[in-house]
Amino acid sequence: MYNIKTFNAIAPQGLAEFAEDYVINESDTPDAYLIRSVDLHDHKLPENLKCIARCGAGYNNIPLDKALENGTVAFNTPGGNANAVKELVIASMIIANRNIIDAATWAGQATAGADITLRTEQQKTKFNGTELLGKRLAVIGLGHVGSRVANAGVDLGMRVTGYDPYLSADAAWHISQNVKRAKTLDAALHNADFVTVHVPKNAETTGLIDAQELQVMKPNAVLLNFSRLGIVANQDAVTYLNNGRLRKYITDFSDDQILGHKDVTIMPHIGGSTVEAEINCARIAVAETQEFLETGNIRNSVNLPNVQSPFTSAFRFTLIHQNVPNMLGQISTIIAGEGVNIENLVNRAKDNYAYTMVDTNDLSAEQQYYLIDKLNNIPTVTRTRLIKNRA
Structure with a gap:
């Protein structure tokens, strides 16, 4: 009998795939944790804890070294929410280019009356936008999410450049041949209308897009960060927005440095917040956990x-x-x-x-x-x- 403890709300469709000899949330000394966003850094790991499965791609809420010292394997679920994040990135680019938020806000605040249609027709030109067709998209990181964003950009008629010095041969098979490969980060950023980052957060990628890289970008470019807080140096982004060297910054991570800025759109960390993504991640986490506990095989580990x-x-x-x-x-x-x-x-x-x-x-x-x-x-x-x- 294996004991599983969950943190946060784990999709029941995933938990239902545990075998009959698994029990959930019936022990304080479980064999495995299934988690989402709970921060375990100050949490005492039970001695019996054999594995932690994170239902999502990010794992900065897991103390990896402490887990290793406890003999605990940590997993994530790469690709489980990739399509959800891709869709939000594409939607954000459309929102940025078509002034959708400003236009909808204006229309919602317009005073009712007989002339509302006439006034709408007269004033709608100030919300004129541009199309994605033919625009240049730089995708930094071509993993599960980045490759989907790059392919979607191609499908929308964009000119797409990808940069990923660690691109695996397997991942390369999933990328459209119409995605141009850049040899350096600066080469990818140069002349791009949109720059979107999809890399894991680590010592190498923290502050990946800072003043030096923003200087390379076009003055009217749109920057998107749906990866992790800290990948973009937010204070540098604000400086470039204020100086007219960056048109818009769209991110899934709130921060005091960017809060309230007129040219910043902040999402409440909803990149993977779809019913389908939560089910996919839960199912992957359950499969990883069962395989490890029953056979010892390790798949998608982040610390072993x-x-x-x-x-x-x-x-x-x-x-x-x-x-x-x-x-x-x-x-x-x-x-x-x-x-x-x-x-x-x-x-x-x-x-x-x-x-x-x-x-x-x-x-x-x-x-x-x-x-x-x-x-x-x-x-x-x-x-x-x-x-x-x-x-």
């Missing part, structure tokens, strides 16, 4: 390497440990010392930690307890599990 291997043996040991020399030698020696034959061994490392899976077929009850204890007592191991094959 992704590791998948067919589980065909009777038993599987999994170990989260520091990435130091002779770990495989120690693990193999302990298991072989009990006369247990290793059928398969898989090891992957990411930064300072690694993950090892060892498959075997013959284990007595006594050997199971002894080996779990012995492996777990290796000083650099943070968690050892023994999984019995259910097949």
Whole structure:
């Protein structure tokens, strides 16, 4: 029996996909967390917590190092809300070019009367906009969201340039051949009418679009940030708006520096807030959690390497440990010392930690307890599990 604890409202359509031997919110020492936006940095992780699945792409609300020290794998759900964010980005570009918010506000405040139609016809010209057709779109980051935005821009007749120095071969297959690839960030920004950023937040991308990059952009460009707060240096954006060097700034993240500015449109973090996206993310999170708990396989981890291997043996040991020399030698020696034959061994490392899976077929009850204890007592191991094959 596996215990799951949820934070925030997780789509019931996703939770319904847990198998019968899973219980939800019935234990204070669960095997797994399913979360959305709850901040866990000041939260004490239960010793028994084996994994955290974030129903969404962003994971800055998870203390990754603290999770590793606890032997807890963290997952996100890349692509689960990609279409929802794409649609909002496209809608925002249309809103910016067609002055839709200003026009609707004016019409809603117009005084009723017989001449309202005449006055509307006379004054509507001040809301004249331009079309997206033929405009230049720079997409910074071509992952799950960025690739969809780039392709949608092509479909709308825009001239699209993409920039992503870490573009994977798999991701490249999903991008239209009509998307021009820029070799540098400045090359992508140059002469773009719209710039939209879709990168994860980390030390390298914080402040990615600042005064230096804004200087490269056209004076009448529109900047969009539906990625994370901090990717754009907001104070620099305000300075360029005030100096007429940036036309509009549209973002999904509120901040005192931009609040109330006439040329800034702030959304209340609704990029992934669709019924479909919440269901998609919940289903992905449930699938990741079940696969990890039942087989030890790791998919979409953000603090450990992704590791998948067919589980065909009777038993599987999994170990989260520091990435130091002779770990495989120690693990193999302990298991072989009990006369247990290793059928398969898989090891992957990411930064300072690694993950090892060892498959075997013959284990007595006594050997199971002894080996779990012995492996777990290796000083650099943070968690050892023994999984019995259910097949």
